[in-house]
Amino acid sequence: MNGKVLGGVNSIGTLRESTLHSNLKLWYRKQGDQLEVPIENFVIDILRKDLLIEIQIKNFSMIRKKLETLLKNHRILLIHPIVQDKWIISIDQQLNKVIRKRLSPAHHSYIDIFEELIRIPDLIANPNLTIELLLVQIEEFRVNDGKGSWRRNGWSIQDRRLVNVLERKILYSPIDFLMLKPSSIKPPFTNAELAELLEKPIRLARKMSYCLRKMEIIKVVGNKGRALLFDY
Numbered sequence: 001m002n003g004k005v006l007g008g009v010n011s012i013g014t015l016r017e018s019t020l021h022s023n024l025k026l027w028y029r030k031q032g033d034q035l036e037v038p039i040e041n042f043v044i045d046i047l048r049k050d051l052l053i054e055i056q057i058k059n060f061s062m063i064r065k066k067l068e069t070l071l072k073n074h075r076i077l078l079i080h081p082i083v084q085d086k087w088i089i090s091i092d093q094q095l096n097k098v099i100r101k102r103l104s105p106a107h108h109s110y111i112d113i114f115e116e117l118i119r120i121p122d123l124i125a126n127p128n129l130t131i132e133l134l135l136v137q138i139e140e141f142r143v144n145d146g147k148g149s150w151r152r153n154g155w156s157i158q159d160r161r162l163v164n165v166l167e168r169k170i171l172y173s174p175i176d177f178l179m180l181k182p183s184s185i186k187p188p189f190t191n192a193e194l195a196e197l198l199e200k201p202i203r204l205a206r207k208m209s210y211c212l213r214k215m216e217i218i219k220v221v222g223n224k225g226r227a228l229l230f231d232y
Helices: 019-027 065-070 110-117 173-180 190-197 202-214
Strands: 033-039 044-049 049-054 075-092 095-101 127-142 156-171 221-224 227-231
Touching: 019 049, 019 075, 019 156, 044 065, 049 065, 065 075, 075 110, 075 156, 110 127, 110 202, 156 173, 156 227, 173 202, 190 202, 190 227, 202 227
Parallel strands: 049 075, 075 127
Antiparallel strands: 033 044, 044 049, 075 095, 127 156, 221 227
């Protein structure tokens, strides 16, 4: 699908942490939707008739309690953006200007949902829950304030902004998550074999197999040396 390009962020020095979330809410909103609606002691991002729409950028553990409570009586669409491309924009704090813009070498895909899904795998089978993944391009603004991570040499992440939505995929049930596996993998398989075909670190393959086991989509059928063997 063709993505939408949203307007620019606020001027340098007044960037907001919630810009990406706000961008996605506006991108997803349709005529008739209500925003920031209180329901059962929670605030819902978007209410579309009887559908509750929540946008969660990261850390699904933060939304777990809300999901557990609201799924009892409501249909929920949980939207999660996955960053395929990220441009890093470096801002000099003293000069108050952009000094560099570069494309990050890290690129993610739908399979990276398991980095977050590991926090709620037991909720996926609930028929009231649907998950929609958005492959997005974003800009990340960093400032050299000396307060950031040592991995970024003290540069702080000041804001993230949506540039484009490239694709979207809707996952209705546990079996849909199994479809994210490589088509070439043949059971029984190990996490190492899964990681190799995914071309991802083995830690992600372990998270994927853990989630699929919790969803009762795959099961342990034996061992290959010290590694577990999985089958559907």
